Amino acid sequence: MKLRDIAHSRTGDKGNISNISLIVYKAEDYQIIKEKVTSEKVKEWFKDIVHGEVIRYELPKLKAFNFVMYNALGGGVTRSLSLDMHGKSLSSALLEMEIDG
Template sequence: MKLRELAHSRAGDKGDISNISVIAFHEKDYALLERYLTPERVKQHFSQIVDGDVTRYALPQLGALNFVMQRALGGGVTRSLALDAHGKCLSSAMLNLDIPDDLCKAA
């Protein structure tokens, strides 16, 4: 199952830092997201672009996780040669992450 079936996402940026929030559609799915979406897994998912640390902030009262990815935008908006220098499409890329079916059935 794709993450997009359980949550929606928003992305922002500041310099060479990308910030991605993942928000569960339903409160019952938040625990699964919290268990599966670790900073290590997110860094691996974005291994082609994230050269720094990934920090996760949990916001259980909102059913959301916020990931701050250091050195993720090719030097930042004014330095990057990327078409999406702000990293707005990274929220869509995050939602393309696969959640194992057996994990979803156990939740």
């Protein structure tokens, strides 16, 4: 299944750091994402654009995760030549990730 089947996402940015939240629709799916969507897997998923560390923060009371990806936006908004300088489409890209359910 794709992550979009069990979660939604939002993206933010600060300089060259992208921040992606992943929020499950149903509480029972939190554990699946906790096991399957690691920092390492997210870094591998975005290997072409994330050149720094990826840190996953767990928010169990909100049934959500926050992934902070360093050196991910081509230098940041004022330096990037990307069409999506803020990285807003990264949340949609993460939701395309396939996991075993």
